[in-house]
Amino acid sequence: MATTIKDIAKYTGLSISTISKYLNGGNVLERNKELIEEAIQTLNFRVNEMARGLRTSRTMTVGVLIPSLENIFFTSIVSNIESVLLKEGYSTIVCDYKEDHQLEEQKLQFLFDKMVDGIVLMPLPDNDNLVKEIIARKIPLVLIDRMISNVNCDVVLVDNLNASYDAVEQLIIRGHRRIGIIAGPQNVYTAQERLKGYIRVFEDYGLKVDSRLIKQGDYQIESGYHLLQELMKIEQPPTAVYVTNYEMTIGSIIAINENNIKIPDEISFIGFDNQDLARIVKPALSIVVQPVQKIGETAAQVLLKRLKKDLRGFPLVARLKTQLLIRDSIKKVEG
Amino acid sequence: MATTIKDIAKYTGLSISTISKYLNGGNVLERNKELIEEAIQTLNFRVNEMARGLRTSRTMTVGVLIPSLENIFFTSIVSNIESVLLKEGYSTIVCDYKEDHQLEEQKLQFLFDKMVDGIVLMPLPDNDNLVKEIIARKIPLVLIDRMISNVNCDVVLVDNLNASYDAVEQLIIRGHRRIGIIAGPQNVYTAQERLKGYIRVFEDYGLKVDSRLIKQGDYQIESGYHLLQELMKIEQPPTAVYVTNYEMTIGSIIAINENNIKIPDEISFIGFDNQDLARIVKPALSIVVQPVQKIGETAAQVLLKRLKKDLRGFPLVARLKTQLLIRDSIKKVEG
DNA sequence: TTGTAGGCGTTATCAA
DNA sequence: TTGATAACGCCTACAA
Numbered sequence A, B: 001m002a003t004t005i006k007d008i009a010k011y012t013g014l015s016i017s018t019i020s021k022y023l024n025g026g027n028v029l030e031r032n033k034e035l036i037e038e039a040i041q042t043l044n045f046r047v048n049e050m051a052r053g054l055r056t057s058r059t060m061t062v063g064v065l066i067p068s069l070e071n072i073f074f075t076s077i078v079s080n081i082e083s084v085l086l087k088e089g090y091s092t093i094v095c096d097y098k099e100d101h102q103l104e105e106q107k108l109q110f111l112f113d114k115m116v117d118g119i120v121l122m123p124l125p126d127n128d129n130l131v132k133e134i135i136a137r138k139i140p141l142v143l144i145d146r147m148i149s150n151v152n153c154d155v156v157l158v159d160n161l162n163a164s165y166d167a168v169e170q171l172i173i174r175g176h177r178r179i180g181i182i183a184g185p186q187n188v189y190t191a192q193e194r195l196k197g198y199i200r201v202f203e204d205y206g207l208k209v210d211s212r213l214i215k216q217g218d219y220q221i222e223s224g225y226h227l228l229q230e231l232m233k234i235e236q237p238p239t240a241v242y243v244t245n246y247e248m249t250i251g252s253i254i255a256i257n258e259n260n261i262k263i264p265d266e267i268s269f270i271g272f273d274n275q276d277l278a279r280i281v282k283p284a285l286s287i288v289v290q291p292v293q294k295i296g297e298t299a300a301q302v303l304l305k306r307l308k309k310d311l312r313g314f315p316l317v318a319r320l321k322t323q324l325l326i327r328d329s330i331k332k333v334e335g
Numbered sequence C: 001t002t003g004t005a006g007g008c009g010t011t012a013t014c015a016a
Numbered sequence D: 001t002t003g004a005t006a007a008c009g010c011c012t013a014c015a016a
Helices: A005-012 A016-023 A030-043 A049-056 A072-087 A101-113 A128-136 A160-173 A189-204 A221-233 A246-258 A275-280 A292-307 B005-012 B016-023 B030-043 B049-056 B072-087 B101-113 B128-136 B160-173 B189-204 B221-233 B246-258 B275-280 B292-307
Strands: A061-066 A091-096 A118-121 A141-144 A154-158 A179-183 A214-216 A240-243 A268-272 A286-289 A317-320 A323-325 B061-066 B091-096 B118-121 B141-144 B154-158 B179-183 B214-216 B240-243 B268-272 B286-289 B317-320 B323-325
Touching: A005 A016, A005 A030, A016 A030, A049 B049, A061 A072, A061 A101, A072 A091, A072 A292, A072 B072, A072 B091, A091 A101, A091 B072, A091 B091, A101 A118, A101 A128, A118 A128, A118 A292, A128 A141, A141 A292, A154 A160, A154 A292, A160 A179, A160 A189, A160 A240, A160 A268, A160 A286, A160 A323, A179 A189, A179 A221, A214 A221, A221 A240, A221 A246, A221 B275, A240 A246, A246 A268, A246 A275, A246 B246, A246 B275, A275 A286, A275 B221, A275 B246, A292 A317, B005 B016, B005 B030, B016 B030, B061 B072, B061 B101, B072 B091, B072 B292, B091 B101, B101 B118, B101 B128, B118 B128, B118 B292, B128 B141, B141 B292, B154 B160, B154 B292, B160 B179, B160 B189, B160 B240, B160 B268, B160 B286, B160 B323, B179 B189, B179 B221, B214 B221, B221 B240, B221 B246, B240 B246, B246 B268, B246 B275, B275 B286, B292 B317
Parallel strands: A061 A091, A061 A118, A118 A141, A141 A154, A154 A317, A179 A214, A179 A240, A240 A268, A268 A286, B061 B091, B061 B118, B118 B141, B141 B154, B154 B317, B179 B214, B179 B240, B240 B268, B268 B286
Antiparallel strands: A286 A323, B286 B323
16 A cells, blocks of 8 residues: 555665665665655655564654643643654653543553653652553653652652742742742642742741641642632731642632732732733732743653663753742732 | 563464464453463563554554644543543544644644554644545544535534524523623634624524624633723623633633622623633633533544444534533623 | 464665 | 565464
8 A cells, every 4th residue: 555665666676675774874875865765755655663663663652641631731741742752753642640540550551552662751649669660661761740769760850849939038038927828739749849948948037937827729729719718817817928839829819809809919929830820910920930841841852862772861850940930919018 | 572472372382373363352262262361461461563553554543633732622622532542442642733734734744654543633724635635545534623614524513603602692681782702713613603603693683793892812811801801991881791712711800800890790701611710700600611521532432433444424523512501690681 | 263374564684 | 885584573364
């Protein structure tokens, strides 16, 4: 049906192996090179990746396993990974495991079956065995957004701790002392880090942390909505609040609007991740911006490096910096 | 390296072809069946999809090509497609073309190279040639959210026209006459349909359409934000507004909050797609809900059917109904 | 029901 | 530089 190397051979009068060699960058006489090129064009030839894969046991396919396809943070990363890989001829198989332990395992098995050449994984907590199994199979692996102790493996992280640190520090510098935080689920690595940063900056400034100002949400919109209102209802409400992810930031803003709370007069605000929202809300919201594009690109690049058997710098820990956008949602508090 | 049929043959003392037949559902003696099963378990055998693919020229892979991976509407659909396909052993290669004509073509070529068995496509306007090429290659294709005239091909659509019709009709029934619409870009099929529904219901009720109440946005948050404010600033502002997609609904709500416009007293509101938002905003928002899950599932099921060479009902046009959730954001207007 | 043998399209080894 | 040939792991007549 489709044209094969054999057809090119016939067309050019050369042998199959010469064509194959040319295809793989070997040396061929200039004259033949042109001839082959011509044949490829006119016969519209494309290598059969499957035959090649069978022979080389490389699929030129990378598996990306994420918690959910219904979360823009993850899919944006995937989008960037895919862009980079595509340029090198790799295709991306995306699986999501719907935040489910069992599914995570099952989909991983699926990627094994597909014989992906490499894997990018954003793992669930407490599933270190999966990571170990990938490594045991010697499949190049890049972890995103999570470190696993005692496991050697390339990782792309965001410096969440200092992201929080910097954000909260700006509030402190501007005179705030009662600063609320809407933190995430503490079995999630990033959420732990973001809370740690909050606590550390208080320590560094010799301030005491008031545990009533620490609210733990679940990274969902509702969380932000409810917890912000809880924060405002406590005896001495905070003068500033720091919300630690996209969804909860939306929820908080909705709560703030609904309760007619004035930013920054009644509360100073730093949110997370949501650039669109931040740009639109008046006054413009201050936010922590994660380098989504860079996360994806870095992960893809590291993986490509490993796929090329380049093991320099292994295990690499890329710790990407967030950006703190200070806008109009922060007020100075007179000491 | 990995165990092959050959290994199973050795272990069981049977021949390769017997094993193969068993693997493909053929008849084998009960005794041998158990033996083979045992071998598969202990040797941890998995068929080599590539070898199989080379032989059968089936990859058990489906390509899904969407405009963007950074839009939750699309990725939710992908998520559901993937779930259904996975159960049948198909893997999903997701590509996005970042709303770019050229990229769309390039990524499609990529899917061809990967020899996907089928394709699910959410096409850009004015790229009918791509669709035709897929069909010319006899690759099973399911189109989502867009019809192409003069082309025979399975399609999964949402009945956007009647979605709008029903929504606006509810406003009319409750006495509204000046109803604003924030429509989408008119080169997009769904956006056309949604506007048509608005116009048709006015006609059916013998009411005149005031073109000043029709605003055309670009399906982005900013659009909603600005256009809602424009609507409220015209001489006789609308008593109700209907916003025709997710992002613009967010934008509109932000504008409404910011300008302290009271829902439903100052304006009745029907939004689109955003269930989370709708649930949280007070008063609860009325919205048009697209059957995201069903879109994905239907597309996957139709494709699976075609992949099994079942051509009954071709070309199928699945026209899925939206759901109109009436909540507290609509006020009755006294005639 | 089981086994034999040929071939899917490619790469890789080795000779020429 | 080029070509003949043997795999890669599987499926599928066909024969037993």
